[in-house]
Structures are given as C-alpha cells and as structure tokens.
Amino acid sequence: MKHNYNILTLGILSIAVASLTLYGNVKQTSAAEFIIEMPVGSQNMACNPAYSPTGDWMKMLSDKCFKPSTLTVPAGSTVTFVNKDTASHTVAFASNPLDATTWKLGDPKFDSGLVLPNGKWSVVLEEVGEHPYLCYVHPWMIGRVIVEAAAPPAETRLITLTTDNNSVKVEVEFSAGTASDNMLTVDPPQEVTFNIKFIDPASGKLIEHVNYDFAVVDANGNTVSSKTEQHTHDGKAEQKVNFTSTGAYTIDINVLGTGINKPFDTKHSGKSTLSISVVPEFPIGIVAVFASIAGIAVAMSRFKGRLHMPMSNY
Ligand SMILES: [Cu+2]
Structure with a gap:
C-alpha cells in the first residue's frame, strides 16, 4: 500500500512538473488582473492583414489590434482593456465576431461602449470557456479570452x-x-x-x-x-x-x-x-485495489492461455 502510494505520488509529481514545463512557471492559477491593450494604429485595418468580413475569425487574430489577441486567464479574473490608440474603441463580446447578430450589445457586462484614448474598461470573467470579442467601430479588431477553471486554493496545514x-x-x-x-x-x-x-x-x-x-x-x-x-x-x-x-x-x-x-x-x-x-x-486505496485486481486478471489469462494451448506447442 505504502509502495503504491509512493508511485502515485511520483506520478502526480511528474505530471505537475510536466505541466509546469508546458505552461511555464509564470502561469497564473488563481484569479488575478490581466491587461489587454488596444495598440496605437489599431484603428487602421492594416493592424489585421488576415481580416476579411467573412470566414473563420479564429484565423484573424492579430496582436496589433488587441494585444494579446488570445489571453488565457483563470476563472474570476479581471481583464482590463487599455486604449493606447488615438481613436476611441469598443469591446463587445460575441460568439462570432464576424456575425453582427451575435454581438452582445448594450449589456454593460459584455459591451464597453466607447473607450476613449487613454481610457480603460474592465470585465470580470467567471464562465469557463472561450470568449471572443471585437471592436464594432473597427470590426477587424478581434480577440478572445480563454477562461480556465481556477486552481483550488493551496492546502493549508x-x-x-x-x-x-x-x-x-x-x-x-x-x-x-x-x-x-x-x-x-x-x-x-x-x-x-x-x-x-x-x-x-x-x-x-x-x-x-x-x-x-x-x-x-x-x-x-x-x-x-x-x-x-x-x-x-x-x-x-x-x-x-x-x-x-x-x-x-x-x-x-x-x-x-x-x-x-x-x-x-x-x-x-x-x-x-x-x-x-x-x-x-x-x-488511493481504490487505485491500489484496482491495480491488484488487474494484476490477478493478467495472471489468470496467462494461465488460461497455457491451458488451452495445443500439446504440440510444448
Ligand atoms: Cu476600435
């Protein structure tokens, strides 16, 4: 039992190390504040060379329109959009930024209204999933925030x-x-x-x-x-x-x-x-029991296999 526990711990540790390596050790796991900039020049369509009014919006993400155009945050995080451009912009969430019928307009939780130059607008994102958005004044400005489940709070002992x-x-x-x-x-x-x-x-x-x-x-x-x-x-x-x-x-x-x-x-x-x-x-007890049942099953099938083998094979 103790031995299984150690192997399991080792397994969990290596998964933890692997995910740290994958995501980098700066990855935020609890709700925090994040910033997305509207950079200088985002008022020009040139900020998004891949933009077209129709097609797959996910192929039209450019960090020159919203920076970063893809941001992953833990649930409950505050995302603040900062307008560094010389024109006013908006942030409106939409399930498809290219489809105006999906723009969530008028709801102050999903539509910033005009954000003036040097202005900012914040939104708290609780719902896990992908949240695309756009500036409806400059519809080539497309971005998305991916909300992941927040890690449980650190164990206190x-x-x-x-x-x-x-x-x-x-x-x-x-x-x-x-x-x-x-x-x-x-x-x-x-x-x-x-x-x-x-x-x-x-x-x-x-x-x-x-x-x-x-x-x-x-x-x-x-x-x-x-x-x-x-x-x-x-x-x-x-x-x-x-x-x-x-x-x-x-x-x-x-x-x-x-x-x-x-x-x-x-x-x-x-x-x-x-x-x-x-x-x-x-x-852990259950895992250990399953492991030993699996072990018995393998042993049994080997034994059975041998019983059914033709004599000539010996
Ligand atoms: Cu804009």
Whole structure:
C-alpha cells in the first residue's frame, strides 16, 4: 500500500512538473488582473492583414489590434482593456465576431461602449470557456479570452486552537494530512510532525518559557502516548506522532503556565484539543485495489492461455 502510494505520488509529481514545463512557471492559477491593450494604429485595418468580413475569425487574430489577441486567464479574473490608440474603441463580446447578430450589445457586462484614448474598461470573467470579442467601430479588431477553471486554493496545514480559558492561542501546523473544521485527517501509517506556536491572543506575539503537556488520546479515552512538562523558551515547539492504526484520536495540549521553575505563572495556561481522524485515503486505496485486481486478471489469462494451448506447442 505504502509502495503504491509512493508511485502515485511520483506520478502526480511528474505530471505537475510536466505541466509546469508546458505552461511555464509564470502561469497564473488563481484569479488575478490581466491587461489587454488596444495598440496605437489599431484603428487602421492594416493592424489585421488576415481580416476579411467573412470566414473563420479564429484565423484573424492579430496582436496589433488587441494585444494579446488570445489571453488565457483563470476563472474570476479581471481583464482590463487599455486604449493606447488615438481613436476611441469598443469591446463587445460575441460568439462570432464576424456575425453582427451575435454581438452582445448594450449589456454593460459584455459591451464597453466607447473607450476613449487613454481610457480603460474592465470585465470580470467567471464562465469557463472561450470568449471572443471585437471592436464594432473597427470590426477587424478581434480577440478572445480563454477562461480556465481556477486552481483550488493551496492546502493549508494549519489549525488554530485556543485554550479553554482563552489565554493562549495554540497554532498547530502539521506536516501531513488535511485539515477542515479543526479536524485533521491522516492516512496511516503516517508520521506527522506538529509545529506548535504558543501565542498571546492580546499581543499576537509568541509567549516565552511555556510549559505544556502533549498527549495523544484514543476514542476510548486511553492515552496512546504523552510527553509531560515540555518546555519551550521561545514559544515554538515540535512534536512527532506516528499514526499506525485507523480511528479517532485527540491531541490534548495542556498549557501548564510560564516560567523556568515551579510554581508556573498561570496567566497563560489552559487546555486545548485537536481532533484527528486517522483513515485510509479512499481514492488511493481504490487505485491500489484496482491495480491488484488487474494484476490477478493478467495472471489468470496467462494461465488460461497455457491451458488451452495445443500439446504440440510444448
Ligand atoms: Cu476600435
């Protein structure tokens, strides 16, 4: 299982590297702002030598009319058209820029109206797909924006807890698993490193000389492992837990107080609990099962083939 997981990870990594190579590492994956210029001279038909009033508009894209004439953006991006020319232009979306019946005129979301020299107009594009547009004053000015699905937000591996008396903010960053609703999900067997920060909620600063207990407790309330009276000078701590079996666990971080010697100052203290669900990661498990079924099927067919072979072939 672990082996399959590694191969899969390697596969995903190489696909990721391959796509990075294909698209270049400047490719934007989350919504952002993009600019398309109407360059000087776009008022002249000469900006688009391939233009003809009929035919395939996709063969009539010229960066001298709209720059760039093809722009790919993640969904939700803002595209701003900037008029650098000495004439006024428009931007009107149209399913076919050469077919006036498809021009989306009059809708301020799809039709800029006149954009004066040095003026600009912005549109937010949510719908995934190809969005052709034109300037209907100068219909040889044709362009398109291709909207791609935005990448999901980067995974955060951070859960913020507060002790029961609200005197310590406990920030827990973990090396593996996924977090949602203060619940961490881990695929076993997995060693997880917890980087813990003890923060003063009032100042937002790390608390110095923190003493704490760190315990892993199973669903029956039994302590699986624990470390007591741990001390951190700078308010940062690292703890490792090896999750070998599935189940529900909690990590109890009990802040005993601050100071070098007992009795500790309990101004910053209290208990905080992190819930952990240790479950096999479903899709990877399924892939592994399919892989082994496929393996058995191949073995079976080979065996069958041999059974049906004429004796003379031996
Ligand atoms: Cu124009």
